[in-house]
Amino acid sequence: MTQTPDPHLIPADSETSWLLSRLSPRMQAYAQLARYDRPIGAWLLFWPCFWGLFLAGAVNNVWPPFNDIVAFAIGALAMRGAGCTYNDIIDRDLDAQVARTALRPLPSERVSLTGAWVFFIAQLFIGLLVLLSFQSLYMFALGLAALGLVAAYPF
Structure with missing residues (x-):
């Protein structure tokens, strides 16, 4: 037996975490x-x-630096947030x-x-700081390439 959802309830967006x-x-x-409030994307x-x-x-018989783990966590949270913010900016008329x-x-x-837009740019800046903290031109190039793919997503 399936339950009929309440037409007045907006799933997920109405829940308070x-x-x-x-x-x-x-x-x-x-x-x-x-x-x-829904961190699954950052975890992914x-x-x-x-x-x-x-x-x-x-491979090298060493533990990864704790700073790198923290940087990846901050970067994941910032860039997932930036992606969601950008998507909502692009889709705002449709979402309405x-x-x-x-x-x-x-x-x-x-x-x-x-x-x-200001919030989006702030999150991108945090992501950029994380990316620059690794001091690797290769990682920087990969990050920029990934950003291009993410920017194309809403279209």
């Missing part, structure tokens, strides 16, 4: 814009990096027309378009 419940309404909107970015560090360390997404921060006007 432990993170959101501790933030001011203004900060909640930005956290929702970056999907910080982080785990391959984490395992790659440990596999590289196993779909019941499931109409209450997201941009369509509901809890975050201005200018505020979203």
Whole structure:
């Protein structure tokens, strides 16, 4: 037997997570814009990096530097947030027309378009700082190439 969903409930976007419940309404909107309340995307970015560090360390019989693990975690969180923010900026008009997404921060006007762009650039800057911390031209080139693919996603 299947249950009929409540037509007035907007799944996921209506739920308040432990993170959101501790933030001011203004900060909640930005956290929702970056999907910080739903970290699965950040985990999906982080785990391959984490395992790659440990596999590289196993080849050389060394533990990966803790700083690298932390940098990858920060980078994953920042870049997943930037990707979600960018996607919401591009899809804001469409999101306003779909019941499931109409209450997201941009369509509901809890975050201005200018505020979203500033937040997006701030997250990109954090990601850039993480990327530059590795001091590798190869990693920098890979990061820029990946950014191009991510930017094309909403289209």
